[in-house]
Amino acid sequence: MRVCVIGNGVAGSMVAERLSSRGVAVTLYTEEPYGFYSRIKLPQLLCDEEGLCALPSTREAPYLVHKAVKKIDRQKQEILLDDGETSPYDFLVLATGSRGRVLDAFANTKGVSTLRTLEDALLISQTLADPVVVLGGGLLGLEAALAILRKGYGVTVCEGASHILARQLDAKASKLLRVQLESDGLVINECIKATGKRVDQDNRIEALVVEGREDIPCKTLILSLGVNAETSLAKDADLEVDRGIVVDEKLRTSDEHIFAIGDCAQYKGQVPGILPVAIGMAQSVMATLLGETKDYIPPVLMTRFKDEKLEIVSVGDVSGASTNKLKDGRYEAYFVEDGKLKGALLYGSVENVAFLRSHYLKAVTPEEIAELLSF
Numbered sequence: 474m475r476v477c478v479i480g481n482g483v484a485g486s487m488v489a490e491r492l493s494s495r496g497v498a499v500t501l502y503t504e505e506p507y508g509f510y511s512r513i514k515l516p517q518l519l520c521d522e523e524g525l526c527a528l529p530s531t532r533e534a535p536y537l538v539h540k541a542v543k544k545i546d547r548q549k550q551e552i553l554l555d556d557g558e559t560s561p562y563d564f565l566v567l568a569t570g571s572r573g574r575v576l577d578a579f580a581n582t583k584g585v586s587t588l589r590t591l592e593d594a595l596l597i598s599q600t601l602a603d604p605v606v607v608l609g610g611g612l613l614g615l616e617a618a619l620a621i622l623r624k625g626y627g628v629t630v631c632e633g634a635s636h637i638l639a640r641q642l643d644a645k646a647s648k649l650l651r652v653q654l655e656s657d658g659l660v661i662n663e664c665i666k667a668t669g670k671r672v673d674q675d676n677r678i679e680a681l682v683v684e685g686r687e688d689i690p691c692k693t694l695i696l697s698l699g700v701n702a703e704t705s706l707a708k709d710a711d712l713e714v715d716r717g718i719v720v721d722e723k724l725r726t727s728d729e730h731i732f733a734i735g736d737c738a739q740y741k742g743q744v745p746g747i748l749p750v751a752i753g754m755a756q757s758v759m760a761t762l763l764g765e766t767k768d769y770i771p772p773v774l775m776t777r778f779k780d781e782k783l784e785i786v787s788v789g790d791v792s793g794a795s796t797n798k799l800k801d802g803r804y805e806a807y808f809v810e811d812g813k814l815k816g817a818l819l820y821g822s823v824e825n826v827a828f829l830r831s832h833y834l835k836a837v838t839p840e841e842i843a844e845l846l847s848f
C-alpha cells in the first residue's frame with residue numbers, strides 16, 4: 474500500500490510518522506522549508522528570533538519531501554509536484570490546513586502580515602515597528618498582542634464585534650478581560666469596522682482607516698481575522714467542498730481513496746480549526762489505514778486562552794441565558810438548554826474544567842451547577 478500525505482502540520486505529520494513506524498510506504502509532502510513545528514507556540518515567540526529559529530524539528534524524517542503538491546489526478550491516482558514529477562498513491566491524505574484571512578485592501582502592503590506560519594512570525598519579528606495594531610480580538614490576536622506588548626511596544630487591538638473573544642466569552646467575562654488587559658497597557662477598540670489603509674511612498678502601512686472615527690496610526694499591522702480551510706487542491710480535483718473538504722465518519726472525502734483531516738476538513742458541517750480536532754482526526758485516519766474499524770468521534774471543542782497571568786477556558790455555545798457567579802475576579806457561567814450543558818466558560822480558575830469535559834452536551838442538574846458555583 475502506498476500512502477501520500479499532503480501537509481506537514483500536526484495532522485499530516487502524525488499520520489506519516491505512525492504509518493511509517495508500522496512499515497507502510499508513506500511519503501509526506503510539505504511546501505514549507507522546515508521540519509515539523511508547533512504553530513501554537515508562534516505568538517509567544519514573536520520578537521524572539523532565536524526561539525523561532527529553534528522551533529522546527531531538526532530531524533529530517535526519511536519520508537518527508539519538501540515539494541508543494543500542485544494537482545491531484547484521481548483517474549490515475551497520482552499527484553503532480555511543483556517540479557513536474559508525479560507520485561502514485563493507493564490512498565491520499567489531505568492535511569493541507571488553513572490560511573490566515575487577508576482583506577483585499579491590505580494585500581501586498583509592507584508592514585502587514587497574518588500570523589499563520591513560521592515565516593510570518595519571523596517576518597513580523599524582523600520588521601516590527603511601533604506602533605502596532607492587531608486587527609481581530611480573537612484568541613490568536615490577543616495572544617500575539619500581549620506577546621508584543623510585553624516586549625515594550627505600543628499595541629492596539631481592533632475588534633469588529635461588540636466585545637473581544639466574542640465566540641468564547643459572554644459580555645460579562647469579556648468586560649473583565651478587557652479591564653485586565655487595559656490595565657496591562659493594551660489599547661482595545663471594539664465595534665471597529667476597518668475600511669482601508671494609509672501607506673507611505675514606499676507602500677508601507679502608516680495607519681488603519683476605520684469607519685466613523687480617526688485613522689489609527691500603525692507601522693506594523695497584524696491581521697488576525699480567522700482562517701479559511703485550504704481546499705484548492707480538493708476543489709480542483711472535483712471533490713465535494715463546502716467551507717472545508719467534506720468528509721464522512723471515516724474522514725473519507727467524496728473519493729473513497731482520499732481522506733481529509735485537520736483544519737482543511739469539514740465534518741458534520743463544522744470546520745473548527747483547532748488542535749484537538751486535528752489530532753483526533755489524525756488518530757482516526759491512522760487506525761483506518763492500519764485496518765482498524767473505528768469511526769471518528771469529535772473531541773470536546775474546548776478553547777483555552779493562554780497567558781502568564783490569566784487562565785480562561787470556554788466550551789460550546791456561550792450565548793443566551795446562563796447561571797453564573799462572579800467573586801474576587803473569578804467568573805463562571807454555565808449555559809443549559811433543555812436540561813443539557815450546551816456551553817460554559819471559566820475565567821480566572823480552571824478548577825472545574827474536568828466537569829466541562831465530562832458533562833458537555835450531557836444532562837446536568839441545577840444542584841450540580843450550584844455546587845460548581847459554590848466558590
Ligand SMILES: Cc1cc2nc3c(=O)[nH]c(=O)nc-3n(C[C@H](O)[C@H](O)[C@H](O)COP(=O)(O)OP(=O)(O)OC[C@H]3O[C@@H](n4cnc5c(N)ncnc54)[C@H](O)[C@@H]3O)c2cc1C
Nearest residue numbers: 480482483484504513541542569570571735736746747748
Ligand atoms: C498562531 C497560532 C496559534 C494557535 N493556537 C492554538 C491553540 O492555542 N489551541 C488550538 O487548539 N489551536 C490553535 N491553533 C490552531 C492549530 O494550530 C491548528 O488547528 C492546527 O495547526 C491544524 O493542523 P493541520 O495539520 O490541520 O494544518 P496546518 O498546521 O495548517 O498544516 C498544514 C500544512 O500543509 C501545508 N500545505 C498546504 N497545501 C499544501 C500543498 N499543496 N503542498 C504541500 N504542502 C501544503 C501547509 O503549508 C502547512 O504546512 C493556532 C494556530 C495558529 C496559526
